[in-house]
């Protein structure tokens with residue numbers, strides 16, 4: 001259990017080519033709706049939803065980024081600070097599948113290695129698929145990513161994608177907390193200056209060791225709503 005009365009906030013970026021269903025996925029997850037109309041995302045957009053994962057309150061902030069390259073400069077700026085990522089391609093769009101590695105690189109360049117999933121959307125259209133199962137599974141293996149097949153239209157597996165990411169992120173958080181505690185223990189016989197807000201660095205000041213501890217958790221005050229909530233911003 002992490003600290004009581006606090007919730008963990010996770011910034012998740014959803015990326016992939018245009019029209020693969022990124023906006024639809026976020027809308028389905030946060031508002032429970034699906035629309036057939038295609039409205040190209042201009043730049044970025046975001047919605048949020050609160051869930052409980054393994055007894056922890058988690059607020060997922062889902063950033064919807066435009067799939068078109070013309071918006072790359074804008075969307076990249078919004079990758080910063082992301083703590084999890086959904087890479088989406090469409091069952092009926094070969095190019096979107098082939099572009100996955102480059103989307104991953106774009107995100108990694110900004111934020112490094114964060115919990116990530118590979119998603120094949122529109123599996124209600126499997127009859128018209130242009131990607132073999134083995135190819136998609138092969139890509140997931142190569143990129144070492146958990147792979148989900150979803151249909152936003154039929155609400156298949158969408159919840160599972162975000163639950164997995166939240167779970168994975170919490171696991172990392174707990175591991176980091178444990179490691180940070182260990183740093184304090186290991187240093188307890190030294191003269192130290194502790195600063196809990198700065199980045200974790202080690203330096204030297206007049207011969208004394210300085211250890212700055214950073215709580216690697218982005219936390220907010222918990223809002224007491226047992227049913228979770230969705231909010232359009």
Ligand SMILES: Nc1nc2c(ncn2[C@@H]2O[C@H](COP(=O)(O)OP(=O)(O)OP(=O)(O)O)[C@@H](O)[C@H]2O)c(=O)[nH]1
Pocket residue numbers: 016017018019020021022023024025035036037038039040041042065066067068121122123124125150151152153154
């Ligand atoms: N059949 C089917 N259609 C879907 C599914 N998900 C999304 N769509 C449709 O695909 C089209 C594109 O969906 P969007 O969610 O706008 O795609 P996007 O990836 O956000 O596109 P950009 O904003 O251009 O990046 C829309 O017409 C959706 O209704 C799905 O699971 N099945």
